[in-house]
Amino acid sequence: MGVGMDIEAMPAISLGRSKFGGETWQLICGACASGVLSSVLLWWLLTVIVHVDRPAWVWFLCAAATIPFASVGVWAILVDRSTLVGSVRDPESSVEYVWHSKAASSAFTDTLLLLLVAVLVFFVADFQINSALLLLLVFLFMLIDFTIRKLVTKRALS
């Protein structure tokens, strides 16, 4: 069926192309614009919600600091991974995709169980905790759990 012919498919590019088509520069411009927009929106929402008395330049500085991270995040969502240098043509069929899927699925189940136990403990013991601290703990739990799950799955399947 000539599967070998697919090897000379489209050339890989260091920053890739968008899933929705177009050139690399369009992907980068789109990611940067979305990064700026989402950062400004995020910090504007925080100023509205939190009501912390800070000069405007502080908020602009905070927004400017988050722009690179937001832009990279948008790029990661929009980029077609098969157009990146060193990528495989069919990442969904690769074992790495299975590692990631299994780890994500297990981490999600673990988080649901953790939240169930936490709700019971908080309700029965009438325990109080700062909501920001609670969210941070849940986030850290998910991060660590996902990492461990992925390492365990990798070890089992490779």
Place this chain on the structure above:
Amino acid sequence: MDNHIAAHRRAREWSQQQLADHLGVSRQTIISIEKGRYDPSLPLAFKLSSVFSCPIEELFTPPLDSQGLGVSK
């Protein structure tokens, strides 16, 4: 599931990387399949069948049940 991917690959004198390039997957995927630790998806199994020009049944052997029969029967 047992498979004969390594034997077919060696018969063509391909490296694991060459087979991975033909299939569009990572080399680690080929390593895991050959060790029998990862059962490929159906589309990947069909690609393997196409690359080696042989039916899927020649590449993969289903595990036996308690009566010694293949699970697929």
